[in-house]
Amino acid sequence: MTARLPPVYAAAVRRSVRVTLAAAAGFYLFLYGFDSPVAATYALFAAVAMAGLSHIPGTGRQRAATLVPVVPACWVLITIGTFLSVRTWSAVLGMLVVGFTLAFMAVGGPRPAGAAPGLQLMYILPSFPPYVPESLGERLLGATVGLALLILAEAFVLPDRARTVPYRELAARAADSAGRCADALGSAPYTLGDTALRAAREFGGGLRSSRVPEAERPAGPSVRARGLAHTGLAARTLLGRLTSLPPLSGDPSAGRAGPEVLLAVRDASLETASRLRGRENAVAARSRLRKARQALASEPGPDAAPAALRRQAAVLEVADAALAMSAAAEIAVRGRAASAAAPGRFWYARMRAPRLWWRRLSGHAGQRSVFFQNAVRIALALAAARTIAGLDTLPHGFWMLLATLTLTRTTARQTRSTVRAALTGTLVGALVVAALLALVGTDTTVYAAALPPLMLIAFTLGPVKGIGWAQAMFTMVVALVFAQLAPATWQLAEFRLLDVVAGSAVGAVFGLLAWPRGAHDELRRAVATMLRSAAETVVATTAQLAAGGARAPVVTAPGHRSLQHALIMAESAYAQYRGEPKEPAAPEDARDWQAALMSGHHTLWGADRLLVPPETAVAPPLDREPAEAVTRIGDRVAAGMLLVSARLDPSGDTPGRPVALGTRDFADFSAEPPGAPRPYYAAAEWLESLMTDVERIAGAHK
Incomplete structure (x- = not known):
């Protein structure tokens, strides 16, 4: 049946059937089978909370796997809420702490973020009087049965037909594409065809988070998730380096190891793809690539032509990216048992889960x-709503907190539009409910018969039609539920409307007071901070190269940790910004924020490649002219970054003003000092790519 519906409706129908089966089965089992209204209430709301209110990404079976560890968390929240409900002040304090903690767990990735609203409801539901700790057993039993039924329904009822491609497979396809590109570049005629170029760009772009379903993004703090994310970044970097590799020079002084390195890159890439697909093998290809790279790096070439040295430097960068991809893929597959961990680039590979979680939490x-x-905003709003509900003793006060939870958005503008639609929907639903209750009275048979089909309609239309429809339909659903739990009159609709108005008002106030523009200003500020940190890294890296390169025990480039943290802040702000409505005709909408984030990655990876190669060796200081040239170019590239940063920072004097700059305005990459050694050309290649990034951010490249 669902196959003939549009995809969005088919998916909504499947999810609606699952949640309706779980919620209705638990509700009727306890209410009419065991005469336990308390257990019935918790069975129904547990299923509705974790399937209707939460937005856990993935297929039904993926959501079922996510819900299994959620069950003990619900026990804890229900217990805490039950015992703190004895006083309003204790319930409010608990709401503040629990609300912040659950909302802040979004740093763990899409799945914790999606489950957080439902878990919030598991604390909200028992945190209202009457104070009846003796009913805790019924509450826990009802919630457990409701969640168990939901897990079974998600896993076995109407399984999703459309399956997304796992991120490991996307990374494997990118590695395959890199292997094909390296094979073409390492074999005659040493060029890439148009088909290979298009495929490389497509597979590289397919690893962007904006093109990967939420359920497949490696966004968690675990070793394997970080390793998989690192694999995707390395694969994108490798494909980018391969497609922009300078042409092979005919100068015999360039050496003959370049093609050998590219063929070793091919083998390592294909081995990486095989490993990501579960076909474990030895690390022979990676070992061969290390040896080929070392041979190319140690080749004499003081008399080589500049074009040959540029090509050699570019091939070494390709090899480094391939080695990083191979090592990261092993970590993604084997976790802490991987043998490829390095103390700098793969700092997380030996850490245990609690420490990695602590780093993620403390970093944010x-x-x-x-x-x-977001965590502060929602915690303060829920605490304020709980205070008002407790002081005024609103009937069904938890509806007020539910409205605050579901209607508060990350921007004041979005909250305002959401509240308007929600109030309209609630008013329509309340009018229908009032008429129904007035006509039917206390005949619970009618309500019992009408509830399941109404739930099917509500959980189908709500996610598709928007918040107005969702509020209208949910108002009718909760009215039919409470009309079966206790005798109800048309005033139940009045209470529902009053609670939603009060809850939405609280949400609107805190949406206006607490960071009302959401990620709009924060994204600009975070990118500006990232560019300042990148500029510092560029200056420090070029200065260290001029003085003689890496010095043991250096394991990361200067400023690696601060730039990495700034990049994480910018990426999280960008992820939220993409989900927020934009201001009309905002100039930021046309800005290439993705290019800005990639410039941070290019700075981080390039600096590490230059100073911390796989086989760290102490290089002699550059001669005076090459040292002055690389320092001068680095200073000018950093100046470009700082100029763009100053224009982006919303706290600056002239935020948002267009930046007009070009490569020639800052750095002349064509003027090469005589007798420049290999490290100079490696640095020049890196700095030129960074300058291209800066120009793209500033709008010079369309």
């Missing part, structure tokens, strides 16, 4: 993190 524990801002 500040007002510049959008995760922190």
